[in-house]
Amino acid sequence: MDNIKNEAKAVVEELCSVAKLNKGDIFVVGCSTSEVLGDKIGTNSSPDAAKLLFAGLYEPLKERGIYLAIQCCEHLNRAIVIERAAVPFAEYVNVVPQPKAGGSLATEAYNNFENPVVVESIRGDAGVDIGGTLIGMHLKAVAVPVRLSKNKIGEASIIAARTRCKFIGGERARYNENLM
Numbered sequence: 001m002d003n004i005k006n007e008a009k010a011v012v013e014e015l016c017s018v019a020k021l022n023k024g025d026i027f028v029v030g031c032s033t034s035e036v037l038g039d040k041i042g043t044n045s046s047p048d049a050a051k052l053l054f055a056g057l058y059e060p061l062k063e064r065g066i067y068l069a070i071q072c073c074e075h076l077n078r079a080i081v082i083e084r085a086a087v088p089f090a091e092y093v094n095v096v097p098q099p100k101a102g103g104s105l106a107t108e109a110y111n112n113f114e115n116p117v118v119v120e121s122i123r124g125d126a127g128v129d130i131g132g133t134l135i136g137m138h139l140k141a142v143a144v145p146v147r148l149s150k151n152k153i154g155e156a157s158i159i160a161a162r163t164r165c166k167f168i169g170g171e172r173a174r175y176n177e178n179l180m
Contacts, residue, residue: 001037001048001049001052001154003154004036004049004056004153005052005053005055005056006056007056007152008053008055008056008057009057009060010150011128011148011150011153011158011160012027012060012128013060014149015126015128015146015148015160016060016061016064018148018162019146019162020162021064021066021125021126022066023064023065024065024066024067025066025124025126026069026082026086026122026124026125027057027061027068027069027126027128028069028070028124028127028128028138028139029057029069029070029071029127029128029129029130029135030078030130030134030135030138031053031070031130031131031133032073032131032132032133032156033046033053033104033131034046034131035130035132035154035155035157036049036053036130036153036154036155037049037154041132045099045103045104046104047099047107047108049104049154050099050107051108053105053130053153054105054109058112067082067085068082068083068109069086069127069138070106070109071106071135072097072103072106072118073133075100075101075102076097076101076102076106076118077120078138080118080119080120080121080122080138081102081106081109081110081113081116082117082118082119083113083114083116085115087117087119090117090119090122091119092117092118093118093119095118096110096118097110121137121138122138123141124138124139124163125140126139126146126161126162127139127160127161128158128159128160129159129160130153131156131157131158132156132157140163141163141166142163142164142165143161143162143163144161144162144163145161146160146162147160164179165179165180
């Protein structure tokens, strides 16, 4: 468990760089702490692992001014825990995640964000799926897989993605390279 924080931090830093994330962007994370510990998803929710993961995810994002959005488990319909400042006009739902209803990482985020809210959906700019939790529903429409140098956190496989704007206009159009 000692390496979990450092592994999470390394993944965040690499994806922020590859995805060219900017201040105000949203970084979505879905996580099974059970999988991080080598168990089957949903069988061993671990608040201790969540504390380490949260620190490794949150610190480098906060330094960059990027919002962390944590996906809850299926018991809360994969709702998102996020800072209110990131979604000031969103419609919030009234729930407080718990380790067995929302997940340990969502609970940790809710307990440590400055002003947490829970929303049903979001459109994030990049994200990491830790342990097969399926975050795609919370990314912008054009998600692009990113192969990171690290493919696990703890024992959990990870899949990373960034997003890009849709291309429209066909072969005659010119595109803004900064939005790719």
